[in-house]
Amino acid sequence: MPNEDISEAKRASGRVTISVDAMGGDMGPATVVAGLAISASKNPDIGYILHGPEDELRPLVKKKQLENRCEIRDAKGVVTMQDKPSQVMRHGKDTSMWSAVEAVRNGDAQACVSCGNTGALMAISMIRLRKIEGINRPAIACLWPSINPGGFNIMLDVGADVRADEDDLMQYALMGASYARNGLDLQRPRIGLLNVGTEENKGRAELKVAHEMIARAAPRADFDFVGFVEGGDIPSDRVDVIVTDGFTGNIALKTGEGTASTIRMLLKEAFQYSPLSRIAALLALTSLQRLKKRIDPRRVNGGVFLGLNGTVVKSHGSSDSLGVASAVHLAFRLAQSGFTERLAARVASATELAQDDTESGQKGKNE
Amino acid sequence: MPNEDISEAKRASGRVTISVDAMGGDMGPATVVAGLAISASKNPDIGYILHGPEDELRPLVKKKQLENRCEIRDAKGVVTMQDKPSQVMRHGKDTSMWSAVEAVRNGDAQACVSCGNTGALMAISMIRLRKIEGINRPAIACLWPSINPGGFNIMLDVGADVRADEDDLMQYALMGASYARNGLDLQRPRIGLLNVGTEENKGRAELKVAHEMIARAAPRADFDFVGFVEGGDIPSDRVDVIVTDGFTGNIALKTGEGTASTIRMLLKEAFQYSPLSRIAALLALTSLQRLKKRIDPRRVNGGVFLGLNGTVVKSHGSSDSLGVASAVHLAFRLAQSGFTERLAARVASATELAQDDTESGQKGKNE
Known part of the structure; x- marks a missing residue:
């Protein structure tokens, strides 16, 4: 054989x-x-x-x-x-x-x-x-071309499940942070929660609860929580990991891809418009190819299943x-990088901490 | 005075x-x-x-x-x-x-x-x-640069309300069609319902119900229903009006804007990179300005409150x-164009038709 x-x-x-x-x-x-x-x-x-x-x-x-x-x-x-x-x-x-x-x-x-x-x-x-023990809903994480030094942000979930409650969003934050550490070498990733505004009173009810939970977990889980972020922040350098439900994440991902490919098409048209613009395209070839490479969806090809x-x-x-x-x-x-094992260890440790919190909370109540 | x-x-x-x-x-x-x-x-x-x-x-x-x-x-x-x-x-x-x-x-x-x-x-x-009589949730509609002949698609709701059930989505379809007729001169607009896939069994429960309702209303309401569309279809020529809830619509809008402005920034950088690319930028100036105008968010500035x-x-x-x-x-x-009055008339007529449907349906059941 x-x-x-x-x-x-x-x-x-x-x-x-x-x-x-x-x-x-x-x-x-x-x-x-x-x-x-x-x-x-x-x-x-x-x-x-x-x-x-x-x-x-x-x-x-x-x-x-x-x-x-x-x-x-x-x-x-x-x-x-x-x-x-x-x-x-x-x-x-x-x-x-x-x-x-x-x-x-x-x-x-x-x-x-x-x-x-x-x-x-x-x-x-x-x-x-x-599923990894302690994980309720696995998620799909994608890489998103960004103006961060590394060139990419991570977004999850982009389509594993159309639903996500506050506990799922909390787990997505942990999993996304782990992916950022192992996939992008970011030791202390910045996590943001996708919403329709950055004020704490905005958006859906589960997002407000998730906001509190992720903020509470951040110090022990070795990430920075930047709070709510908006659609415009996804390619920005405000954040490394964008957490959202799979419905919203999938729509955002495909909208971003669609916008980028429409602009690429229009740019190509613009350069073929006149003899002068065709010469310009030749002169700018290297620069344009560098740009093309930067926003080439094939370079960031790969949704990773987490959890x-x-x-x-x-x-x-x-x-x-x-x-x-x-x-x-x-x-x-x-x-x-031994990503799966590291992620499992992070989730186990977070689950323990959450139990400690709950127990000491209950203890506090009983006292 | x-x-x-x-x-x-x-x-x-x-x-x-x-x-x-x-x-x-x-x-x-x-x-x-x-x-x-x-x-x-x-x-x-x-x-x-x-x-x-x-x-x-x-x-x-x-x-x-x-x-x-x-x-x-x-x-x-x-x-x-x-x-x-x-x-x-x-x-x-x-x-x-x-x-x-x-x-x-x-x-x-x-x-x-x-x-x-x-x-x-x-x-x-x-x-x-x-609110116009018969409208439950008003919506905000935006214009989205697209490759349609007119240059724009309409998307709603982009943020009036973070929720929308099947009835609201149905009304958004009617309102969006009315806006397309009066704002974009499209006599028979094509309506699409935003989802994470185009198959009829995909997505959230309320979307499946809304899909049926909008399909049923289309022939009488003078629009074509193209069914589910995805994020990538928003700037496409598959559809003129994209219907979604205000949470998803707001995220998609800001993601599209963020993507476009990131690419604009990278493009500018690309042209400033070397003396050669700077000369190229000069030669391509007219073509690039035409492109810039085409995707300039200021040209499509204005969310319209509908309903x-x-x-x-x-x-x-x-x-x-x-x-x-x-x-x-x-x-x-x-x-x-007398838009408000026309929209109100459309909604009133659709409400009547729906009542007729319900009555004849109940009659059918009783017989």
Whole structure:
């Protein structure tokens, strides 16, 4: 069994192994394999386990000369974008997505990447990896291009669940802070709670309660709480982590992406308008490419599922090879930092502290 | 009483009169008066009633030579951005904002413009102008730069109320359609309901119900219902009117503005980066200015309050003179089209139809 030999070799060499779902993205498996080729050429420390129909994947992997870096695990079934999560949970065991998550569950890989159906990926991840003890609702966190020195802010939840009560928002703050430490190297991240105004009396009832809870937790949880932030603060340097429910977060994320791509389109039109503007575009090429790179959604490709016993990165359904490589890089970085274990430890410690608070509160009342 | 004479003259000449709150914006009354000067120079058919401390406004109006176009109504009090709407409702009768709304209520002006505190302006407008019969929650509608031929989409509610149930969303669809007809000259606007996916089974419960209600109302209410739309569709040509609750709409609006202004800043940096890129910026100046104009938030300045017996336009708190002029122009356009009356008629007709539906439905059940 040559595949197992490869896995053995990887483990022995101290490599990080990333489990990759080859199917389910809009662009097909050739794009995913091309993404692995980019990743492999940049980073010698990653090994891959690729999941999907072996007869389809084998020639693609061979063509990119990835045979020594990439194990293939045969899985005939494919989760489509139209499949309902509940169906996939019941009947999806033969799919590449299931197999990709399973490789993290059984310890063969340290993190998983998929371009497929978000709802199905979350459902499979929930039942196979299970929630971290103490976490009620897992969340999806995205990176948002910002004017912060690091170039990115984190926002969560951007779509794991359309609901979130005050306890969930409190947990999102903890998880987002942990992600900022391990994914962005921010030792003391600034957390903001998304609302329609920055005054403490504004917004929905659960937001006011969450505001109090997060403010109380901040000193012990090693983050700064900047209070309520507004939509305009998301790309700003006021904040590193923006906490919100999955409905609002998803709308904000897609609105930001839509606005950026509309402006890119208009900018392109502007430069093609006249001969003079075409010459200008040539002269400004380097500067414009730097800008383009800065706001390129492919560079920040990868929603990370937080709150599970294992790292899962959801790449855009329409990811091209660069997008796939970027999602793999993020998965690698989080796996290498031992993110899942650190997050679990943070949540456990916060839960203990909250219990202490409650107990001493009750004690206080009884006295 | 010279002021009344001016009003008389305006009415006789068929001019539209716009009532303008001079105070409460971040830039002060001089900017508001400068905005009126821009408006006055472009449009001979508008007269103005300006509200605020007369001794402060008189020299500003004189300096801009607007004495013949602009009546001043003395109001000593100012609503600040920090004032709570509930306080203003009880104690705000002496403020310029109150006076500005009052001029619409008593028929001296056909529409009102203010750069002040949104919550207070909505509260005063609600108690003085009253809701249109049949409307439960008034909404604030904004114009959103889009790639539609007209250049704008409409989104509502962007912040009148953080809640909206299915009935409210249904009314927002009717009000938004009416605004699109009268403000953007779209005879058969396309309405979309903002959600986290376009499949009918996605999102919150009230959205699924609202989806059914709006679909049912569409044929009789003279609009096309395109179903659920996502954040990325807001600046698109899939839709003309985006319906959502005031919490989500406000977050989306500010996220879009924040994204656009971040990109503008990065673009400016990109062009200042090297001597070559600076030359490029010069060559592309015309094209870039056209783009800048296209996405300039000042051009679309003005949230319109919908569902009240009178037109109120809320200008950005930080509006400069161009922004004020743009808000006044929007108010003029809506006043001239008899927007309020048309909207009320639409709502009345929809309410009748809904009652017919319910009655025939009950009849059907009884048979």
